[in-house]
Amino acid sequence: MATEEPREATSSAPDWHRQDARQTVEICGVDPDRGLSAAEAAKRLARWGPNRLPGGTQRSLWRLVLEQFNDFMVLVLLAAAGVSGLIGERTDTVVILLIVTINASIGVFQRWRADQALAALQGLAAPRARVRREGQWRSVPAEELVPGDIVALEAGDQVGADLRLIEVAQLQVDESALTGESVSVAKHTEALDGPQLMLGDRANMAFKGTLVTHGRAIGVVVATGSATELGKIARLLGEAGERLTPLQQRLADFGRRLTWVILGICIVIFVAGLLRGEPALLMALTAISLAVAAIPEALPAVVTVLLALGARKMVRHHVLARRLSAVESLGSVTFICSDKTGTLTRNRMHAERLLASGRRWQTQDAQAPEGFEPLLRAATLCNDAHRAPQGPAASGSDGRWRGDPTEVALVELAALAGLDKSALDAQTPRLAELPFDATRKRMTSFHRVGERILAYTKGAPESVLPRCNQVLGANGRPEPIDVAAWLADAEALAAQGLRVLALAQKEHAAVPGAPEPERDESGLTLLGLVGLIDPPRPEAAHAVRECRQAGITPVMITGDHPATARAIAHRIGILDDAREAVLSGPELASMDDDALRARVRAVRVYARMDPAQKIRIVEALQREGEFVAMTGDGVNDAPALKRADIGVAMGQGGTDVAREAAGLVLLDDNFASIVAAVREGRRIYDNIRKFVRYAMTGNSAEIWVLMLAPMVGLPLPLLPIHILWVNLLTDGLPGLALAAEPGEPDLMRRPPRPPKESLFAHGMAAHILGFGLLIAGLCLAIQAWALHSAQAHWQTMVFTVLTFGQLAHILAIRSETQALWRLGLRSNWPLLGTVLGTIALQLAVIYVPALNPIFRTEPLDVADLGLCLGSALLVWLAVEGEKAWRRRRTRGAASL
Ligand code: ATP
Numbered sequence: 001m002a003t004e005e006p007r008e009a010t011s012s013a014p015d016w017h018r019q020d021a022r023q024t025v026e027i028c029g030v031d032p033d034r035g036l037s038a039a040e041a042a043k044r045l046a047r048w049g050p051n052r053l054p055g056g057t058q059r060s061l062w063r064l065v066l067e068q069f070n071d072f073m074v075l076v077l078l079a080a081a082g083v084s085g086l087i088g089e090r091t092d093t094v095v096i097l098l099i100v101t102i103n104a105s106i107g108v109f110q111r112w113r114a115d116q117a118l119a120a121l122q123g124l125a126a127p128r129a130r131v132r133r134e135g136q137w138r139s140v141p142a143e144e145l146v147p148g149d150i151v152a153l154e155a156g157d158q159v160g161a162d163l164r165l166i167e168v169a170q171l172q173v174d175e176s177a178l179t180g181e182s183v184s185v186a187k188h189t190e191a192l193d194g195p196q197l198m199l200g201d202r203a204n205m206a207f208k209g210t211l212v213t214h215g216r217a218i219g220v221v222v223a224t225g226s227a228t229e230l231g232k233i234a235r236l237l238g239e240a241g242e243r244l245t246p247l248q249q250r251l252a253d254f255g256r257r258l259t260w261v262i263l264g265i266c267i268v269i270f271v272a273g274l275l276r277g278e279p280a281l282l283m284a285l286t287a288i289s290l291a292v293a294a295i296p297e298a299l300p301a302v303v304t305v306l307l308a309l310g311a312r313k314m315v316r317h318h319v320l321a322r323r324l325s326a327v328e329s330l331g332s333v334t335f336i337c338s339d340k341t342g343t344l345t346r347n348r349m350h351a352e353r354l355l356a357s358g359r360r361w362q363t364q365d366a367q368a369p370e371g372f373e374p375l376l377r378a379a380t381l382c383n384d385a386h387r388a389p390q391g392p393a394a395s396g397s398d399g400r401w402r403g404d405p406t407e408v409a410l411v412e413l414a415a416l417a418g419l420d421k422s423a424l425d426a427q428t429p430r431l432a433e434l435p436f437d438a439t440r441k442r443m444t445s446f447h448r449v450g451e452r453i454l455a456y457t458k459g460a461p462e463s464v465l466p467r468c469n470q471v472l473g474a475n476g477r478p479e480p481i482d483v484a485a486w487l488a489d490a491e492a493l494a495a496q497g498l499r500v501l502a503l504a505q506k507e508h509a510a511v512p513g514a515p516e517p518e519r520d521e522s523g524l525t526l527l528g529l530v531g532l533i534d535p536p537r538p539e540a541a542h543a544v545r546e547c548r549q550a551g552i553t554p555v556m557i558t559g560d561h562p563a564t565a566r567a568i569a570h571r572i573g574i575l576d577d578a579r580e581a582v583l584s585g586p587e588l589a590s591m592d593d594d595a596l597r598a599r600v601r602a603v604r605v606y607a608r609m610d611p612a613q614k615i616r617i618v619e620a621l622q623r624e625g626e627f628v629a630m631t632g633d634g635v636n637d638a639p640a641l642k643r644a645d646i647g648v649a650m651g652q653g654g655t656d657v658a659r660e661a662a663g664l665v666l667l668d669d670n671f672a673s674i675v676a677a678v679r680e681g682r683r684i685y686d687n688i689r690k691f692v693r694y695a696m697t698g699n700s701a702e703i704w705v706l707m708l709a710p711m712v713g714l715p716l717p718l719l720p721i722h723i724l725w726v727n728l729l730t731d732g733l734p735g736l737a738l739a740a741e742p743g744e745p746d747l748m749r750r751p752p753r754p755p756k757e758s759l760f761a762h763g764m765a766a767h768i769l770g771f772g773l774l775i776a777g778l779c780l781a782i783q784a785w786a787l788h789s790a791q792a793h794w795q796t797m798v799f800t801v802l803t804f805g806q807l808a809h810i811l812a813i814r815s816e817t818q819a820l821w822r823l824g825l826r827s828n829w830p831l832l833g834t835v836l837g838t839i840a841l842q843l844a845v846i847y848v849p850a851l852n853p854i855f856r857t858e859p860l861d862v863a864d865l866g867l868c869l870g871s872a873l874l875v876w877l878a879v880e881g882e883k884a885w886r887r888r889r890t891r892g893a894a895s896l
Helices: 021-028 038-048 061-068 072-087 090-124 229-239 246-275 280-294 299-316 324-332 373-381 405-416 421-427 461-467 483-495 540-549 562-572 585-590 593-600 611-623 635-643 656-661 671-711 720-731 733-740 764-788 794-812 829-847 851-855 862-895
Strands: 128-133 136-141 150-154 162-174 211-223 319-321 335-339 350-356 359-362 430-437 442-449 452-459 468-472 478-480 498-508 524-533 553-557 605-607 628-632 646-650 664-666
Touching: 021 162, 021 211, 061 090, 072 090, 072 280, 090 280, 090 299, 090 319, 090 720, 090 851, 150 162, 211 635, 211 656, 246 280, 246 299, 246 324, 246 671, 280 671, 280 720, 299 319, 299 324, 299 671, 299 733, 319 324, 319 671, 324 646, 324 671, 335 611, 335 671, 350 373, 350 405, 350 483, 373 405, 373 421, 373 452, 373 498, 373 524, 405 421, 405 498, 405 524, 452 461, 461 468, 461 483, 461 498, 461 524, 468 498, 483 498, 483 524, 483 562, 498 562, 540 553, 540 562, 540 671, 553 562, 553 611, 562 605, 585 605, 585 611, 593 611, 611 628, 611 635, 628 635, 628 671, 635 646, 635 656, 646 656, 664 671, 671 720, 671 733, 671 764, 671 794, 720 733, 720 794, 720 829, 720 851, 733 794, 733 829, 764 794, 764 862, 794 829, 794 862, 829 851
Parallel strands: 335 553, 335 628, 468 524, 553 605, 628 646, 646 664
Antiparallel strands: 128 136, 128 150, 150 211, 162 211, 319 664, 350 359, 350 524, 430 442, 442 452, 452 498, 468 478, 498 524
């Protein structure tokens, strides 16, 4: 049956929700207990294509090209060049066309690189699905799902394709991505009636792109790719366009306002030229060329490039940016709230201390003493670790057991004492269970032990001990229990940084039909305590220190015991003093929002937290004006991740639900990677600022030159070709090379940037106007001098000073504070390369005879060229002076 072709599995398929489960698998030609064969799956993949949505971020090349010419001013320029070509100089027209084309090519190249970088990021974020093939469950990229596949879902998963559900255990799905309805929908497997049933009412289906918030299920794939419900609307979604990041939006707004100012100036220049008797066509071309060169319409696009390239680099630090806006806002983070287990610690557990009635065992120094067997049996049986089928294990230190590291450690411990989990599971089969949940902080499993039914409970001591009314004594018989004394023992272990679990048992007359926590987890007999060590990650302490230097407060939020949390937090430097207060979940629950707000900025460690409490912490911090990054991995963490300014999900341990809600994904679940991302985010933002500083200063210089020349009685200093050429040389590649600029040395020693701070803060606007004026002043001085000394090639000199001045400027503004001789020319090779290349091109335009008539240039003699270089040197020195002044000012401020 498995090889049978599905009759129909596309959008023209039957109404799957009206079929019953058996009919569905028959139509799909699959045996639900075995799944498809590999050959059949390959055949279907060839037939139906990959399970991918149409569209995506990749734009075709011609669309990129068209976008470049979609700029109104460029079109006006081309039209004006055409007209002037028809009535006058043909070469001018051709050269202008050529320059505009090269400029557009650079634009296409930039966009293409950004798209590539984004597509690579998306590929990394691609979800996977658990599918049954040839009788085995395996994990495959969701793209490889085909109609007829049997897919398993569990809480936290994103549904990979449209499924008709055939087995359901309390499944609830968040379908808001598809229906907009934010309440989770409960699912079942019964056939439904009504062909026109709305998507939200098709309760026996699970749709691609929706998120499982609770329970488990198995379903058969009935549609993939564009045939899915999501695929049908994906085209509409695709057309909604890219969302701009806040910075891009602000820049676009600013650009629009600036456009009017520049157009106004261009009109003034045009009119002034006419009044002085310049030819109208020349003046029109000059004004339009200036508008094209000076209007910063490309700024948002360049920001995308810098963000996307930066995001690609962040992958090297094991951080995946799901949204570019997260990259941009990283530099504003003031609080990083992190999970403990696995993020700050290694999540490699090892049981170190055991306590049973009257006995202690330090695992490293001796073999298991007598009397620990009941405790170890419980730890092995009330345990969901499973043997890895084959291949390397995901976790577990010896690579044989998989599952929660706490549980793997317990299985390994029991093995030391000669208890084998597989054998025990076979002898004393599990009959029922009350699964672990982070709110109850315990779990129970029911087993048949010979003739008896025994339930084993394991969990946090405060959760288990109060439910015990006796303890198994040294003689193997129950004795009365002193709960307070045991709690104190647990506390003492926790204070050493150990994670402590209590284990207990209870005999039942029969297996409870539907186990209930309140009834079945009471009247227990305590077996003992286990203390597990989970050492901090070696890099955590350094990352914490770096955070604090950078003005960021690291905060630990954990489900673990306050004493454990405090000990670890102290060890890695989150707490300076081991006696500092730790806020616990129950305490937090009893505080109202105002009380929490009053304390939230001072608390460094939250322990015994429910995941649902994270959102209160985020909100309280935000109300206090903080900018919060918050980590999370489970379904319950999603609201807090969404609410945080930057949600950070775990890539290895986390769920799809958490990843969907997050802006960043930590590929190695490591706290230090968040700090590396912050450093990278700050560097990227700095580089965006540097680019804007460079490009806008150049534009301002061009405007000043053309505006001031007639005012001081000088003739038109530049021809349209010159303006466009300077713009081409200086705007495109050198600016992009700034993406490679390494971070400033004080990057992680300065406070976070206020999120609303203008891009032009810290004197940048004054710099743009002032240094633009300086470059323009030098151009005009040289022009005046050359005219005065009757140099025929004065225009070539102005043109060259403008180019060289901008190159000197970009070298100088590579750092906002550091002198160039400290940075060294070699610390940014791409930039040095483009600067040298640009100088070579400029020299070619001056000295290659064939180019002289085209660019209206003349060869300069050595003295004149020296003068141009000298002017550039002046620009460089002036910027260095400004930086030295700024250094002195910050030093002064620091010593106050
Ligand atoms: P973090 O929130 O930093 O990741 P955590 O992993 O300790 O910390 P939870 O998984 O919510 O947080 O666990 C909370 C508590 O529940 C633990 O401190 C432990 O006492 C108990 N616990 C954890 N795992 C198990 C388990 N598999 N069985 C029984 N109890 C457990």
